[in-house]
Amino acid sequence: MSQCKRKLLSAERERLILNALGSSVGTIADLSIRLKVSEATVRRDLQSLEIQGKVRRVHGGAIRVQFPRTEPIFTEKAAFHAAEKDQIARLALEFIDDDDSIYLDGGSTVLALARKLDQRKNLTIVTNSLMAAAELMESSHRLILLGGEFRALSRTLVGPLTERIVNSLHLDKAFMGTIGFTVENGISTTDPGEAYTKELVMQRAGKVLLLVDSSKIGVSSFVVSGSIKDIDVVISDHHIPEQIVKKLNRQHVEVIF
Template sequence: MLPLERQKKILDLLMIKNVLKLPELTAELDISIDTLRRDLNTLTSQGKIEKIYGGVKLVQAKFGESSMDERMIKQLEEKENIARKCSQLISDGDCIYLDSGSTTYHIAKYVKHKKLLTVVTNSIPIVQELMDSSVELIIIGGKIRHHEQSVIAYDYLFNFQGLNIQKAFICCSGITIDRGISDYNLEEAVTRKKIVEQAGQVYVAADSSKFGKDVTISIAPLERVDAIITDHHVNAELVHKFKKLRTNLVIAE
């Protein structure tokens, strides 16, 4: 197992059990204590874990938006399922927008072999994922947001009006029936608002933990969203409520 794979496995284990002893980790990963210490030193220097007496624990995320790296490893199976379902809505020849986010990143992995596909994005990881594919890539211009690995758009650098985006797949941090979709960061929200206004169809890719949250900045009301693609852990009562709305709730099994 490569160091990056081991380090990801360590973080996955800590997501399940917040504190782990060193003997538990060496047994689970089948590695020596010296190899484990090197991996733990790397993760500690990245600010992802904290060493405690005889073991390690996850660094608690600050209130609000967690980092892209943290979100990449949370609810991974659910996000993969959501991404796979989203990819089924994308056809050869489409011009789509893939938002910066851990769930939309996974969509990129499933559309690499689509023919004559154009992807507009503000996500650096998505650009990297599609770089060696035949997909036509357009990245918006603006300021790099290091924490999110995204580009925050500026009107004088990018002309949204010139785009013919047929389908937009965006992320958010909160979803409520009354208030719609919302996010923590103003600049990210501004970019998403522009895309929502511009796109022919708007899809929100969001795991079930986002429902019931109305966070800092409003992006759009639900009536502007064609569908929300989420995982099977979504509340059954909420599923029933969505049946009365224009916005479709699609469950990715």
Template sequence: MTASARERRSEIVLLAHTSGLASVEELSRRFEVTASTIRRDLARLTSEGKIARTYGGAMAINAQIPEPTFRQRHQEAAEAKRAIARYARTLVHDGETVLLDAGSTVAALAHELREDISLTVATTSLAVLEELAEADGVHVECLGGTLRHPSQGFVGPLTEAALERMTYDRVFLGADGVTADGAICEADLQQTRLKELMCRRAREVVVLADASKLGRAPFHAWARLPAGWILVTDPGAAQESLRPFLDAGVDVRLAEWTGRASDEVA
């Protein structure tokens, strides 16, 4: 093994510990080697017990990032989330049946749906229920189940059984992180399983993620996204963060601070 390979692998371990997770794309660009080389590095480091593999990258073993509470999430990137929610509102049309995930950005969308629209909303989110409790034009279906206190959302077999009873024009998903290879990162495996089931029940899948979530994967649980999914993010997203999504053919939409829908990113 060459010295440069040793140095590269040592730095990969360091990055995994200091940054929480390093993706294959990020490492490939950083070290100016192919993705295949990085995958071989990750396989070796995993076999040596130095890192834990995740979908699309690597995380440090024992690197446990605390899951924020819903209140903490609500306070983070508030302006960006409001802009994303206003754009997402333009994707919803009268008479539709939509599915709203748990999460602070999705709850911001629910806030935008309270007036001047007639639709059916099914949700796993307590925050969404609260936003729509007095929205006379919105028929609300609660997909009950087991409440996860950090996310203020329902999960588990009862939620999944209720979900199977309906189909949806579109689903709006939140995320702790989202990667260009079509995967959402969450703190809990029940959450990721539920998101995958949500995607199967909807005609269109829309992920609402502010710039801080792009390419980020702070936890070990993953959900796969179907082909053709849409990413709605805020104009604070750096071009280098957007580029992997664009290169992967993801339909990326940028919200504007003014609330007006922007053109698709080319």
């Protein structure tokens, strides 16, 4: 049906790539042979497909995204940048001492921290994240859940009801996650209820530590949920731009990576 001599348009190729990937993965080399183009071109096409959210690129090839929902489901999000998140969590763990009372926010980066907490003793852990709670169920620490309205997308408890409990607690350190982070606008998220609870917690905590992988830096989301002033320490990975670090230091925010 299409003229086979003429070279294919990139849009046509992209459709062919998606086809070739089927439901599983494909290598660059394989796709390059099948489409009769150079590997460089395949890479560019996959890059474009990744931006469109149709494909997830991995070293050596790409994986087709199964359910192209508007927001990636939690488990997919967690697998993305897993190594960076783990590294950030390892750095964050250094800030936690035995017998601390700490707050764990929602999000996969903070969840990575939750998985490491059996390296400390006798913590009081407060969280609004059901994923973190599930992870800590078996632990010997004292676990307190914020009440509130359940938000399915992030699996967290949010909104005005959380205020009741937050205000009756003292928190030594709060480990916060975020959707977006810029020096100008501070931290931002998609849901107003989520933002409300974040702000509340940061006001109650002795020290606020923001865990943010570099893919979120420079991104602004819908609702502002806190400014730079609320944050004491930013923990990120090594891809964080040097100029951002300098700007943060100027605002008396410690940066670790």
